[in-house]
Amino acid sequence: MERPASNPQRPRIPLTQLARGQRATLESGCMAGLPEHDQCLLRAMGVHEHCELRVCKPGEPCIIQVERTKVGLSGPVANQLMVTPCDGSGAC
């Protein structure tokens, strides 16, 4: 199973800095700021490394969509999730 390669040119920013409707990907180590059990739960809910997400609602709570799943994240969690925004053309 091939993983999408991470893009070193694009900066990593906290999820909380994305605007409504913006898309991003989670790269390896993107959850390092979260406790291990929170990382495991997020992965099990579908929010795992290399997935593409869309911000449905920024702020508190931050609501993201991964595939068909919507996940609500309280501020402290969203702030610890580092994402790589997709470019203006929508490419990730």
Added chain:
Amino acid sequence: MSLGAGAPTSPAGAGIRTLRAALLGQPNTGKTTLFNRLCGARARTANLPGTTVESRVGLTRVQGRDMEVMDLPGSYGLHLELPESRLCRACIEGRIGDCAPDVVVLVADATNLAKSLRLAVQALRRRLPCVVAVTLADEARRKGLSLDAAKLRTRLGCPVCVTSGRTGEGVSQLAEQAWCTAVEGMDDAAFARRTALLPDGDDAVVAAWCSLAVAESVGGQRAVSSESVSDRVDAALTHPVSGAAVFIMVMAVLFAGIFWLAQFPMEAIDWIFSNVGGWLGAALPPGPIRDLAVEGVVGGVAGTVVFLPQIALLFFMLSLLEDSGYLARAAFAADRFMRRFGLPGQAFVPLLSSHACALPGILSTRLIPDPRDRLATILVAPFMSCTARLPVYVLLISVLFAGKPWLAALAFIGCYATGAAAGALSALLARRTLLRGPARPMMLELPPYRRPSLRAAAWMTLDRATLFLRNAGTMILAICVVMWWLSAYPRAKPTDEMTARYVQAETLRQEGTMDGLTRAAVLEVETDAMLARHQQLQSFAGRIGRAAQPAFAPLGFDDQLTVATLTSFLAREVFVSTLAVLQGAREEDERQVIERIAQGRRADGEPLLDTPTAAALLVFFTLAMQCLPTLALVRRETGSWKWPLLQLVWMSGLAWGGGALVHWILLAMEVR
């Protein structure tokens, strides 16, 4: 219906014992709706053997035989260190009692198949006969999705059934398939073939494999959809202002609806128990057996069962709200506020349920993932004003604000607000001392908005009501009998004055005149009331009350109020009935009882409930832990007497301090 007996999965034993199926799936996959469709009325909530964790267990009929079905709690993964994951893991591995299933039905949501399959893959890696039940097929079709079950079966290496718990589509075929798979069992070769098909790697690898499997077998799937109407609704429902406004409105409608609707069945229950008590009283000869049956058993159980309609309605409405998808959003709306007090958003539903009764509220804390968050929620749940406090509120507010309906309404709201505020502040204190640290930040899946299923809500309500009645018939009944014995024994003999009054009544009756008969009847009723009051004060409970009275003197309580307060430690609603007996109320309706107590006098002739005392009592009952069943449940849930005792001491201390303070302030202001 038992969880069954015998060794774990053994196809050879299939012919001689009931086969067992376990439903395993992620939250919001339609698992419970499927369970209800499979088992219907043949289901009940039971603790899994050797645990305090509830699971719904039922029977379904397959090929003329019963198959036992367990509805395991929704779990995102078998590897997670969360209560529900640990339970699912232990259950399918056969480590809980004897409940190892013969077949695991892996429930997957057709509208979000890739996510559901991740848990299925974890289960398929274990040597267990499995069937995949793809649920919500009707909803998937409405969304334009089509599923090729044969392709999915080839990918997963196990049977796949397409079902809908809501419509019943494919449910009997699923039961048949589960039965056949259980009977076939799983040999080495079959397990090796299945394992070879599955991905081996971390979450991202498994997720990619699941997405590929779905891409092959499902038409119309998109990776990430664009902004939708539901995004805008989500934004409104979780917004600090609009979200809070909707939340308050929904809660107001919920509680107003519950109290309005529940009054009719409550009156009916009251009527039924009054008649049963009357019938038993007439049928049994006078003596301790009759007293036990009428006052201890019927009277005690009636006092609890009368709240059943409110509890049932609360669970019905909560089920509808959860099914609609609103409750997850409401948890976030509440989280922002509750986190300031060290409670997680997930505590919102348990605390809401505690407004009906603390028992189901405390039970529902089981799915709060963080143990300290859960303990903090358990500790403050009894502060929420439950329905058992209502009769006491009605009595005291009627005394305090007679003829002032607006002030009475405000006082009611004030009682609820005081309880909630005391709970919030106690949680804050606990999180800064005993349970140091902030609440765990929330991460919650937001299920899609759906039309709630009345059928599922009805089954859930029936289940909860049965559980409540079972408690009322066992633990609460036992408590009522003990309480009755304490307040009825030792039997007091009539005083000389009472004997003289009975003799006088008999003499008047023998005169045979109309006036004499009337006066005899009045005299007898008055003397009966005096005897009942004398009995109450001479009983064990009365003696304990008199001994404890000095401790309650700062709140303005006399002997009678102290006795009523102490007896109500076992169940709050007993306060009004004890006080009614002490004031000599006999077979009167609620309004007359309240009037009699309001006009009651102390032994020294002073009013029983002057304003400072009534206000102190109201504060005391709003804050006190007057519920033995709740303490017993907290002991069971926390596994230690330390927490219920701490809860008892803290709540009683706060109630006593609050009551004494109010009494002192009102006396200082010369309010009488």
